[in-house]
Amino acid sequence: MSYTYEFPHPAVTVDIVVFTIENDDLKVLFIQRDQDPQEGEWALPGGFVDIDESLGHAAKRELKEETGASASFLEQLYTFGRPDRDPRERIITVAYFALIPSDQLSIAAGDDARDAKLYSTNELPALAFDHENILRIAMHRVKERLSDSVYAFQMLPKAFTMYELRRVYELFLGEVLDKRNFRKKIIALDQIEETGEKRESVRHRPARLYRVKSVNRVASPP
Amino acid sequence: MSYTYEFPHPAVTVDIVVFTIENDDLKVLFIQRDQDPQEGEWALPGGFVDIDESLGHAAKRELKEETGASASFLEQLYTFGRPDRDPRERIITVAYFALIPSDQLSIAAGDDARDAKLYSTNELPALAFDHENILRIAMHRVKERLSDSVYAFQMLPKAFTMYELRRVYELFLGEVLDKRNFRKKIIALDQIEETGEKRESVRHRPARLYRVKSVNRVASPP
């Protein structure tokens, strides 16, 4: 089967930057390519958009197929289209990013991927194509988002402590935040509430657990 | 001549939202379509991306070809890709927006366009495809940009008064701003300077003219 057009058409792909926090470290999900070009190199999960699916759908599907991960919320990041960004043919890629709690990330390399794993943002492998650039821009975008809303809870389990929430901010922003001021700011945003439970069995005073208020579960720019 | 691929490829277009201020009114540039589908309808200028040009280049080229307008600065807005957004075939469009001073806008319908003209955002024609949605999102983005930098001078001539600058904000934000506070805020941003000249021959006290400091001429997110 083949498809013919009167004018040349670029291929369109999606790439997804999945951020998660594991072992108190900010990590990103990559796959090891199983095919040329750049076979064996690490790259962002992604792939071709099917002709009758939406861009967001393609992003979720490719992420699932290649890594086993499910993203409930994706934000479109930017569209990269330099003519020379892929050696095969003209490929325009629509990049997305997601924040996923590590306890909801079940990773299993699939389709087109020899392997799939998380890398710390402090110890990145060499990346295929322009994916290092895409990642840089994604981190920048997340920083922006954090500064004007409670956005970080997407990376946390349903119940989380103030400390855990604060760590998300600290890892993205790359600076330490004052415990008291942080708590005040978050409470003022009025988007989370106490569960009444505490995080027990730790070798220090147990911390209160919080959850997202149900009103604030959805978010979808623009 | 025809082009054949193993898998179906979507077409990729760019669409450009050009904002300008004319007669103290916020306007957007539209073309009247000269071809099916939606012949005769008004639409955002735009068209197919050539196979070997960048997305930004395509946006500038299409804008020039269809309307005669030149944009020195474009920002990528968002990529729209619903499978049913165009009846012809699957078309994914990368939307851009530009702010252009009306004295630098020379409009002349070209290529694929029966007519090209500015419409006030208060009196929009019916628009083809999903262009009304694109426009709405573009206005939202410009509002965001205005609130954290001097961005508005892109819509003004090289020399402009505080009043003119303030009107740009007022027209986008849809509210009146305090003259004194506005001046203070803009001066604090330290991005413009007095030219030493005044806007003469007006039937009131002449206003000082300002220009953008040369350091601040460029801007290019992300």
Added chain:
DNA sequence: GCAAAAGTGTTGCTCATACACCCATGG
């Protein structure tokens, strides 16, 4: 008892807002 994180308030500063009057010019 000690290590380790949880939890809590106050103060000063900066920034945004609200607000009213005289000035320079053209007609």
Added chain:
DNA sequence: CCATGGGTGTATGAGCAACACTTTTGC
């Protein structure tokens, strides 16, 4: 002389940053 926008300063309140000590648990 009048209509029109140009230009100026101050006072108040909100929000943010800086800062240290006591509490609760596991080991």
